Amino acid sequence: MVKRTYEVIYETVRKIPYGRVATYGQIADLSHLPGRARLVGYALYRVVEDDDVPWHRVINAQGRVSESPVRYGNDHLQRVLLEAEGIPFRPNGSIDLKAYRWQPDITEFLSP
Numbered sequence: 770m771v772k773r774t775y776e777v778i779y780e781t782v783r784k785i786p787y788g789r790v791a792t793y794g795q796i797a798d799l800s801h802l803p804g805r806a807r808l809v810g811y812a813l814y815r816v817v818e819d820d821d822v823p824w825h826r827v828i829n830a831q832g833r834v835s836e837s838p839v840r841y842g843n844d845h846l847q848r849v850l851l852e853a854e855g856i857p858f859r860p861n862g863s864i865d866l867k868a869y870r871w872q873p874d875i876t877e878f879l880s881p
Contacts, residue, residue, distance in 0.1 A: 774802070775812040781878075782813070785826040788854045789871040790864060792830045799878045810835065825850040826871075832863040 781800045785791050791799075793806035802808060813824040814837075825847045829835045834851075836844045848858065856869050 774800075774808070775815065777801070778809055778812040779816070779820075779822045782822050782824065782827060784873065784877075785823055785871050788856060788869070790826050790828050790832075790851065790856065790866070790869050791871045792866075793827055793835075794830055795871075796827055799873065801878075806830075826854075828864060832866045834862070 777800045778796060781796050782791070793809045796809045797803060797805040800809070809827065813822070813827055816822045816824045828847075828851075834844050834847045851864070852858065856864055858864060
């Protein structure tokens, strides 16, 4: 049986370790959805507050929190959660992806 697309995305995001981040495009690629970064964003927008999906660890390719007027303050919450994990933001609002980007063992993601 083929897993539902959002659940595949959530499974991938759950693997991001504490103190690390991934980009929307990286999660799309690891979820076997190349070029579907926006779909990852839609899926994470639907995560409920008490879920175990660490949605806050997914940022954009520029190392920034993607701001949205429909997230009702969660842009700020995302930054607070990341800082609580020890991830610092630069003065320009970005995260150093070279230092904090998750580098998974790619063999874990080879078969869908």
